[in-house]
Amino acid sequence: MGWGSREQLSVHLVAPTLVAEVAVDNAGRWRHPTRLTRIRTDMRPGKAPLFGAAV
Structure with missing residues (x-):
């Protein structure tokens, strides 16, 4: 279960192939779309800093 739903959700794991830079508005919770x-x-996926890590 997840994302406010009672139905079972399927998960599909993928291998990263590119790095994207995104802008977010996060004030304790996700307030707006990314x-x-x-x-x-x-950059290559294996060399990119982890999400939330200082650059």
Whole structure:
């Protein structure tokens, strides 16, 4: 279960192939949709910092 639903959700794991830079408005919870800023062609998925890590 998840995302406010009582129905069983399926999960599909994927391998990352690109790095994207996004803009978010987070004040303790997600307030607005996430916006794509750009695709980072200069970075590879294994070399990108983890979400929330200082750059």
